[in-house]
Amino acid sequence: MMTPAEAVAALLRIMPKPLSVELLEEYGITVSESDIQVISREIVSLNVYWILAAIDAHIPLKYRAAIIDPLVESVKRTWWETGGLGSGTWEAYRQELDERRAEYGHLVDYEGMNHMAVSAEAASRIEDHGGISSEDRSKLLVLLIDHAPAAEYGKLLEGAA
Numbered sequence: 001m002m003t004p005a006e007a008v009a010a011l012l013r014i015m016p017k018p019l020s021v022e023l024l025e026e027y028g029i030t031v032s033e034s035d036i037q038v039i040s041r042e043i044v045s046l047n048v049y050w051i052l053a054a055i056d057a058h059i060p061l062k063y064r065a066a067i068i069d070p071l072v073e074s075v076k077r078t079w080w081e082t083g084g085l086g087s088g089t090w091e092a093y094r095q096e097l098d099e100r101r102a103e104y105g106h107l108v109d110y111e112g113m114n115h116m117a118v119s120a121e122a123a124s125r126i127e128d129h130g131g132i133s134s135e136d137r138s139k140l141l142v143l144l145i146d147h148a149p150a151a152e153y154g155k156l157l158e159g160a161a
Contacts, residue, residue, distance in 0.1 A: 038131035
């Protein structure tokens with residue numbers, strides 16, 4: 001059994017670090033800094049969705065805020081405050097996260113999509129925003145699957161409660 005603080009630390013160890021040009025080149029994806037921000041926003045959204053889904057599935061309600069609040073603060077420090085997710089306000093981005101969570105939740109809960117299918121939807125969103133070319137879509141899908149480890153979050157939290 002883990003304490004909420006231990007659960008947060010473990011989740012943060014699994015969550016990917018901010019993207020770089022070099023990391024994307026390892027996947028055969030060449031993009032600009034602004035494109036990295038588009039891709040990063042979607043990767044963070046996917047990770048937050050999968051983490052919150054795992055928390056909802058495995059953590060009793062009375063402990064959830066003790067995990068979610070510090071986790072969101074860490075996302076803010078690690079990704080937002082460093083400029084890795086683009087411009088705007090933190091509040092607007094939080095609203096975007098809530099919207100993505102609802103969209104991804106609908107895909108999983110009502111359309112029966114799995115992790116790979118949701119990642120494909122995220123890749124489409126990035127492509128639609130001009131973050132990558134259509135030729136790089138399959139490479140991006142591999143990146144998204146590698147950097148949004150849905151199953152790992154659930155496994156980690158199975159024994160947390």
